[in-house]
Amino acid sequence: MTVDIGLIESLDILADLKYVEMEQLTSLMRKMKVTEGEVITRRGDGAHAFFIVFSGDFMVSFNDGRAITLHNKGDIIGCSTVVAPFNYTGTATALTNGEVLSMPGQDFLSLIKSDPALSDKIMKKINMIISERSPFLGTVTR
Amino acid sequence: MENLLMEFISNTGFAMADYRHIIMITIGIIFIYLGIAKHYEPLLLIPIGFGILIGNVPVFKGLGLGLYESNSVLHYLYFGVTSGIYPSLIFLGIGAHTDFSTLLARPVLMLLGAAAQTGIFITFLGALALGFAPKEAASIGIIGGADGPTAIFLSGKLAPHLIGPIAVAAYSYMALVPVIQPPIMKLLTTRKERLITMEEPRIVSKKEKLIFPVIGFLLCCFIAPAALPLLGMLFFGNLLRECVVAERLAQAARTSIIDTVTILLGLTVGASTQADVFLTPQSVGIFILGAASFVVATASGLLFAKFMNLFLRKKINPLLGAAGVSAVPDSARVVQMVGQAEDPTNFLLMHAMAPNISGVIGSAIGAGILWSFLGG
Amino acid sequence: MFGLDAISTHNGWHMAALGISIVFTGLVLLSIAVAQIHKILQIYDKRDTYIKRIKNIFRKKNNLESNSSDLSLSEKVNGAVSQCRILIDKMGEPFSLPRLINLSEKYGMSHPYSTINDLINAGFIVPDGKGYFLWNQDDKKIIRL
Numbered sequence: 001m002t003v004d005i006g007l008i009e010s011l012d013i014l015a016d017l018k019y020v021e022m023e024q025l026t027s028l029m030r031k032m033k034v035t036e037g038e039v040i041t042r043r044g045d046g047a048h049a050f051f052i053v054f055s056g057d058f059m060v061s062f063n064d065g066r067a068i069t070l071h072n073k074g075d076i077i078g079c080s081t082v083v084a085p086f087n088y089t090g091t092a093t094a095l096t097n098g099e100v101l102s103m104p105g106q107d108f109l110s111l112i113k114s115d116p117a118l119s120d121k122i123m124k125k126i127n128m129i130i131s132e133r134s135p136f137l138g139t140v141t142r
Numbered sequence: 143m144e145n146l147l148m149e150f151i152s153n154t155g156f157a158m159a160d161y162r163h164i165i166m167i168t169i170g171i172i173f174i175y176l177g178i179a180k181h182y183e184p185l186l187l188i189p190i191g192f193g194i195l196i197g198n199v200p201v202f203k204g205l206g207l208g209l210y211e212s213n214s215v216l217h218y219l220y221f222g223v224t225s226g227i228y229p230s231l232i233f234l235g236i237g238a239h240t241d242f243s244t245l246l247a248r249p250v251l252m253l254l255g256a257a258a259q260t261g262i263f264i265t266f267l268g269a270l271a272l273g274f275a276p277k278e279a280a281s282i283g284i285i286g287g288a289d290g291p292t293a294i295f296l297s298g299k300l301a302p303h304l305i306g307p308i309a310v311a312a313y314s315y316m317a318l319v320p321v322i323q324p325p326i327m328k329l330l331t332t333r334k335e336r337l338i339t340m341e342e343p344r345i346v347s348k349k350e351k352l353i354f355p356v357i358g359f360l361l362c363c364f365i366a367p368a369a370l371p372l373l374g375m376l377f378f379g380n381l382l383r384e385c386v387v388a389e390r391l392a393q394a395a396r397t398s399i400i401d402t403v404t405i406l407l408g409l410t411v412g413a414s415t416q417a418d419v420f421l422t423p424q425s426v427g428i429f430i431l432g433a434a435s436f437v438v439a440t441a442s443g444l445l446f447a448k449f450m451n452l453f454l455r456k457k458i459n460p461l462l463g464a465a466g467v468s469a470v471p472d473s474a475r476v477v478q479m480v481g482q483a484e485d486p487t488n489f490l491l492m493h494a495m496a497p498n499i500s501g502v503i504g505s506a507i508g509a510g511i512l513w514s515f516l517g518g
Numbered sequence: 519m520f521g522l523d524a525i526s527t528h529n530g531w532h533m534a535a536l537g538i539s540i541v542f543t544g545l546v547l548l549s550i551a552v553a554q555i556h557k558i559l560q561i562y563d564k565r566d567t568y569i570k571r572i573k574n575i576f577r578k579k580n581n582l583e584s585n586s587s588d589l590s591l592s593e594k595v596n597g598a599v600s601q602c603r604i605l606i607d608k609m610g611e612p613f614s615l616p617r618l619i620n621l622s623e624k625y626g627m628s629h630p631y632s633t634i635n636d637l638i639n640a641g642f643i644v645p646d647g648k649g650y651f652l653w654n655q656d657d658k659k660i661i662r663l
Contacts, residue, residue, distance in 0.1 A: 020345060246552055255545060346556070
């Protein structure tokens with residue numbers, strides 16, 4: 001399912017982007033329905049896609065049984081697509097039925113590499129999320 | 143042996159040439175010179191100039207050498223001109239090359255492109271008044287569209303015997319746009335008007351650019367179906383450009399295809415100007431009317447821009463009206479040049495591209511209309 | 519034939535007038551159509567917002583209906599509370615959320631993912647800040663859904 005720019009505009013994480021930049025992202029995105037219990041990313045697998053939560057609740061589980069839960073529209077799954085060594089660090093599972101926006105990791109990476117301004121904006125946000133998650137601190141709650 | 147030698151000498155170009163060939167060869171050399179030394183439309187004037195040389199080397203009739211002999215190589219190549227293949231393919235390349243953003247950002251400027259097409263119809267009337275047959279008059283009138291491929295396309299359909307002079311006149315005047323237009327622009331506008339700056343156009347989204355060729359094609363061709371061969375290719379080329387996923391095709395259309403066709407078109411149109419069919423009183427009339435049509439088209443665009451300013455809150459620079467005479471992108475460049483002569487900080491080129499491109503669409507519609515009126 | 523007579527004879531005036539009118543009409547219509555494209559696209563792009571607005575109006579009208587659906591959700595959560603308490607007591611605290619889901623599935627809880635998600639949303643299960651989870655000791659004070 002293709003994605004409309006209005007949908008991207010509604011996401012806080014991408015709110016600062018210019019219209020043209022949003023258009024570039026939109027052209028890469030696909031909307032995907034997920035069902036309860038569906039595994040979206042598996043820890044250790046190559047990070048082939050980047051996901052943005054559009055609706056529904058998700059759990060990302062890490063080593064030693066640690067996990068965080070994602071409940072907000074705009075939450076990100078699969079930051080590893082743009083961070084070496086490009087393997088998923090967590091297993092993301094849908095806790096409820098929902099929808100995610102997916103983007104092929106390679107395309108996302110090349111888009112970021114090709115546009116320094118866009119790269120700067122997106123990487124700042126992704127780094128913020130990674131630093132929040134790295135010690136497996138707070139659950140993102142409503 | 144002596145007889146054989148004499149026969150050979152009598153068959154050489156030197157023996158067969160007369161003053162008309164010399165005149166045409168001189169014109170060909172002037173074209174090549176203007177293209178190379180003065181950079182006047184070199185991509186067109188050099189092939190046409192050399193084509194004139196090819197077409198005016200005196201040859202035996204019946205050997206299958208001349209362009210008008212049915213079994214000659216040049217005749218087969220010329221088929222692309224008379225059948226309208228080359229103009230359509232050139233429009234494909236123009237479409238794949240052109241960014242319609244400025245036109246989409248300020249669609250009101252399209253009216254200037256429409257106004258400048260008045261030149262076509264006034265010249266048509268002028269040609270009728272000078273005694274040309276209606277089909278010939280229509281073919282001459284289209285010179286005012288300042289669009290070489292369109293002029294060739296319509297002449298090929300309505301008056302194939304006039305393609306040579308019409309094409310040469312159209313391309314000559316297009317090359318001379320920087321000489322013809324500025325005096326008219328200065329004459330019809332005040333300094334205050336030429337100093338008007340234009341608002342920054344809004345950013346046009348990718349989706350708009352993608353939808354435009356489809357809507358533009360359907361709308362224009364439903365109104366004037368006879369414009370289908372030209373506008374169909376123009377908008378198709380633009381769709382290839384904007385859809386991104388067919389970039390290879392767009393690339394081919396805007397480079398190898400248009401370049402190949404330009405060579406063939408230029409060369410064969412040049413070669414069609416054989417002295418015996420070109421140096422006629424009719425050609426003189428065509429050249430005079432062609433010049434008049436450029437002047438009328440430019441003036442119509444300028445005056446209509448001034449007329450629009452009577453109603454617009456944010457005034458437009460009337461110089462933009464001169465860009466309505468297709469001649470992409472030369473007339474837009476001339477607008478920029480004249481505008482900057484008054485105020486070096488005034489950048490009109492981007493804005494002038496809107497009437498310039500709509501002029502291409504307008505002249506193709508005009509050609510379609512004349513073809514449908516007289517083609518039967 | 520020359521001059522105005524030639525023009526009239528060949529119907530030139532009509533052709534010229536009609537021709538220029540059609541060119542103008544074509545380009546005027548095209549410019550009008552082009553001017554609308556971005557407006558239509560804007561509406562299309564923001565259709566989610568418009569649909570939401572309409573839904574909100576609809577929701578207000580059907581407030582009573584939604585209260586009854588909250589009630590059924592609350593019953594589902596209350597049913598899961600005791601089941602999860604037993605499992606958490608067995609696992610010890612802080613506990614691993616993926617493990618709790620696995621155990622719940624093993625012990626036959628229907629829709630373990632969404633049920634435990636409901637418990638998180640209702641505030642029964644809270645994160646400890648280190649990647650594990652705790653049973654909320656103040657579960658009596660939790661505002662039930």
